[in-house]
Amino acid sequence: MSLAVDIAGLRLKHPVMNASGILGSYREHIARLASYGVSAVVTKTITPKPREGYNPPIIVELPTGGLLNAVGLENPGKDIVEELVSEAKKFRIPIIVSVGGRNEEEFVEVAVKADTSNADAVELNLSCPHAKGYGIEIGSDPHIVYNVVKAVSSTVKIPVIAKLGLCDKVVDSAIKALEAGARALTLINTVKAMYIDVYTAKPFLTNIFGGLSGPPIHPIAVRVVYEVYRETKAEIIGCGGIYDWATAAEMILAGARAVQVGTALMKNPREVVENIVKGLRLWIEMLSLQSIEQAVGLAHKL
Amino acid sequence: MSLAVDIAGLRLKHPVMNASGILGSYREHIARLASYGVSAVVTKTITPKPREGYNPPIIVELPTGGLLNAVGLENPGKDIVEELVSEAKKFRIPIIVSVGGRNEEEFVEVAVKADTSNADAVELNLSCPHAKGYGIEIGSDPHIVYNVVKAVSSTVKIPVIAKLGLCDKVVDSAIKALEAGARALTLINTVKAMYIDVYTAKPFLTNIFGGLSGPPIHPIAVRVVYEVYRETKAEIIGCGGIYDWATAAEMILAGARAVQVGTALMKNPREVVENIVKGLRLWIEMLSLQSIEQAVGLAHKL
Amino acid sequence: MPLIPARILYIENLAENTYRLAVKPLYRVEDVKPFNFFMVWVPRVDEIPLSIAYRRRDVIEFLFKVRGEGTRKLSTLYPGNLIALKGPLGRGFVVENDLENILVLAGGIGIAPIPFFISRSRYRRLDLVWGVRERGELFNLKNLYPEISEKFSLIIVTEDCSYGICGTVLDALRSIDINAYSIILAVGPTAMLSKVCEYVKGNNVYVALGTMVKCGLGICGSCYIKSSTKLLCIEGPVFSCNEVGYHLRESVDS
Amino acid sequence: MPLIPARILYIENLAENTYRLAVKPLYRVEDVKPFNFFMVWVPRVDEIPLSIAYRRRDVIEFLFKVRGEGTRKLSTLYPGNLIALKGPLGRGFVVENDLENILVLAGGIGIAPIPFFISRSRYRRLDLVWGVRERGELFNLKNLYPEISEKFSLIIVTEDCSYGICGTVLDALRSIDINAYSIILAVGPTAMLSKVCEYVKGNNVYVALGTMVKCGLGICGSCYIKSSTKLLCIEGPVFSCNEVGYHLRESVDS
Numbered sequence A, B: 001m002s003l004a005v006d007i008a009g010l011r012l013k014h015p016v017m018n019a020s021g022i023l024g025s026y027r028e029h030i031a032r033l034a035s036y037g038v039s040a041v042v043t044k045t046i047t048p049k050p051r052e053g054y055n056p057p058i059i060v061e062l063p064t065g066g067l068l069n070a071v072g073l074e075n076p077g078k079d080i081v082e083e084l085v086s087e088a089k090k091f092r093i094p095i096i097v098s099v100g101g102r103n104e105e106e107f108v109e110v111a112v113k114a115d116t117s118n119a120d121a122v123e124l125n126l127s128c129p130h131a132k133g134y135g136i137e138i139g140s141d142p143h144i145v146y147n148v149v150k151a152v153s154s155t156v157k158i159p160v161i162a163k164l165g166l167c168d169k170v171v172d173s174a175i176k177a178l179e180a181g182a183r184a185l186t187l188i189n190t191v192k193a194m195y196i197d198v199y200t201a202k203p204f205l206t207n208i209f210g211g212l213s214g215p216p217i218h219p220i221a222v223r224v225v226y227e228v229y230r231e232t233k234a235e236i237i238g239c240g241g242i243y244d245w246a247t248a249a250e251m252i253l254a255g256a257r258a259v260q261v262g263t264a265l266m267k268n269p270r271e272v273v274e275n276i277v278k279g280l281r282l283w284i285e286m287l288s289l290q291s292i293e294q295a296v297g298l299a300h301k302l
Numbered sequence C, D: 001m002p003l004i005p006a007r008i009l010y011i012e013n014l015a016e017n018t019y020r021l022a023v024k025p026l027y028r029v030e031d032v033k034p035f036n037f038f039m040v041w042v043p044r045v046d047e048i049p050l051s052i053a054y055r056r057r058d059v060i061e062f063l064f065k066v067r068g069e070g071t072r073k074l075s076t077l078y079p080g081n082l083i084a085l086k087g088p089l090g091r092g093f094v095v096e097n098d099l100e101n102i103l104v105l106a107g108g109i110g111i112a113p114i115p116f117f118i119s120r121s122r123y124r125r126l127d128l129v130w131g132v133r134e135r136g137e138l139f140n141l142k143n144l145y146p147e148i149s150e151k152f153s154l155i156i157v158t159e160d161c162s163y164g165i166c167g168t169v170l171d172a173l174r175s176i177d178i179n180a181y182s183i184i185l186a187v188g189p190t191a192m193l194s195k196v197c198e199y200v201k202g203n204n205v206y207v208a209l210g211t212m213v214k215c216g217l218g219i220c221g222s223c224y225i226k227s228s229t230k231l232l233c234i235e236g237p238v239f240s241c242n243e244v245g246y247h248l249r250e251s252v253d254s
Ligand SMILES: Cc1cc2nc3c(=O)[nH]c(=O)nc-3n(C[C@H](O)[C@H](O)[C@H](O)COP(=O)(O)OP(=O)(O)OC[C@H]3O[C@@H](n4cnc5c(N)ncnc54)[C@H](O)[C@@H]3O)c2cc1C
Pocket: C037, C046, C047, C048, C049, C050, C051, C052, C062, C063, C064, C065, C066, C067, C068, C069, C070, C071, C072, C109, C112, C113, C209, C210, C211, C212, C213, C214, C237
């Protein structure tokens, strides 16, 4: 019985990686992520130049569940990529560099850096809901998605993964990303939301708006994965609200070959990853399947 | 200190009504809703002809929080409207008839029935995420929104409220609805989502997709209310995940003059409504305001 | 209360179109009371309300009759198959008073909740009248639930006179001295319940209704009681005749 | 752990740019330990990490120095104003062993967590060396927290020799017999901590770091310890010198 999966040409020993933006900006972060037991590390979204991000408060746990964040794509810029990749290699763990930009050139610039640094893949962040110019404006327009993915995939040798967020045309954007050469899709990013402190009558985040993550978005993310898989049969990395084996299994049944965990790494990250992996193993056995890959998209067989 | 609000020309003794689809199809439902203590009753969405809705399962509480439903706009058709209105009048409580349709004519048909039955307002459901042809396809296209709202508001005398859901262009749709004569907006409906049972590897709902409601969507709904209020200063009824005074207060601070409660009426509905109303009163006092209307949109004053 | 996956332990044909289903929930189920029911998910086919017929530690039993697509499919599942339960739903109904004399009238598969009701209730005496159309619908209740076999006396009535007393439950009722009972409880087809409520007046007469149940959560309203603000899935399924007289009359007519 | 609104009870200027802030959370706060900290929200201005300086029943006290916009604005708030707390964060650090002799070295506002540390710890003896640049930065610790005034002896050091011993905390440390202590704990500017870790070797030397804290939840990574997999907001802020030697050297150089 095997938990290994192939995704975007990478062979992973199990399907669980971290989601971009959970650590992943510095060498030390990579080592810490490796210690969580993930099968591949995904870096923080890296832009050509360093970005300061927003001033705190940038994050808050909501009384209605989940996390709201507006970090603002803080990152040390593309020069860090080499260091991040070489650190991951020390742990013999695949590394996917998350790439951000405002236009095709910026995406290419960072992706080339990842390529020449021997990263295993790039994940194009086309979907941040709160970093103006860097995010969901791109991913919600299938044509821009096509152009960005095409520009990158025709330049770099390593596999290109497109990360899309919740938007009306997410299925079209997915189709365009694949046409443009994306080997896989990561679905979804956070969902634009906000939190107002009722005692002071003021929005809490400095940026006012942020991205909602964690359990609240899980059923939305599963739906997006299901819809995109149904229309494309693409290789999908499911992301959004996964915190245990069952939330991961739902993603896999909807069509994901691998999953990313973000918010749930906040508490006891090692146990979280270990429990998901263990739980998936038992689940595959319960379903009497030989491998986890056999479970991919199974919910489509009615 | 007053909790009374004016919304769409209706004077309500406090801001809390039920959301459409929580009961509201039969005379008996109206009486039950009245007993919950709401300041106005909103009917189930009524279409010209009776609709059977989907076969069970149509609803499920999710392990990640909230409710997923695909009732499929089951309703007894427009002939029920008179009975619903006259029942509400017995309790001297304003009644808002939720209207559904596949095209302008159908919306007008039901709205006229509401008008001639002396309903206090109609709420056009432009945003159901799971009833094909009846919902979010309409609300996510600002032009269609304009046409439907215009058709209804130029035909009926009673106030028209447009209910919109989460979509990329929700602000544009809101602007169009107001231009077309909507007196107020209800924001938001449920969010398209799904749930897969991992033990049988099958989608749970008969309809596969459903609408997510309850606390998980609250921060998204507050964001939509905030954005729409910022751009339009419209009269807004906030809806989505409200279950206590604080979740209601957030909506009001974001720009809502009134709120609707759906999912939270599942358990102890009388207490839920009473606690929200009581809590809002104490909150207004804490903020040293004279009336709840003074709190509307206060989060925009940074 | 999220769904609870449950594994089928056995499924047994007891009588004509009548099945006994035992399931073992994979997670802990909240405390259940007699007349609580579950929405039972038959994957990709239906979700149907079934009363708890019996509970032995972590095994829950149902008794059901094949009616349509959902119950038919359920009857064809195998031990080991997984279904899912939503519940316990409804308010439950139990008697806990050693002074009561109870008359239970069950019509057809209306027998389903009775074993659990008997097992959990305390009373002085309980007489159960179980009426069916013909003997093929019968099964041996006392053998099935030996733990409660001493707790009640059973009178069987068949409409075609193929077994026991000849006639309907109502016929049997007419020959019974109802003043001997402090509680009368009827479960069965609406027409039968309606007649019971007409025949015996009083606050101590209860009926378990069977309206359409679509959500089970008090939201969709499909289970409303006519001319009442009550919902079966919240305040039911057991009501006193006073509460549902109008509903019963209207439902039978239509 | 969602935000906890808290009302300012009083805010007092203790010394040059130094304030004492007491707040009453509107909801129950989890149990707090010494060296836990809160992210303190100054509405629409900033969110800043502040150590718990003291806790009396449901009142939480902070001691803070004005550094930039956030702390400046905080210092101008009034009693009755509302702020919000995120926490308690970090792992906490407390001594609970009657045999220990503890030497605490506090530089400047590094004194902030010490009153609570003293109040919650058990030990044989605790000597506190508090160093500041000039006497204007000082305030009367023992008067402020009379409950703990007997639990430690205080040595004050000023760099400009305006009060107490003349010199830096490091100068004072050099004149102390460090072998008399089983635990040494230093809180203050990075340069000071770095020198402490260089001067006293051993597993029993601890420093409370002050990296950038942006999320406090172990997610953003802004509080990482150089050449370590540790995060201050999760495993800190107190570390043994062994764990953070490289970090301290690097941070001081840059
Ligand atoms: C609280 C409650 C407890 C019940 N307990 C039992 C039980 O323990 N054993 C048992 O055999 N039956 C019980 N029933 C009845 C049972 O739910 C129906 O027989 C079953 O839902 C029929 O489903 P179907 O798909 O097989 O038939 P369908 O083809 O759906 O319908 C056949 C007939 O059954 C009735 N029915 C259908 N759906 C429902 C529904 N959701 N709720 C109520 N009635 C419905 C209708 O009158 C319909 O004409 C109970 C009903 C209720 C409301």
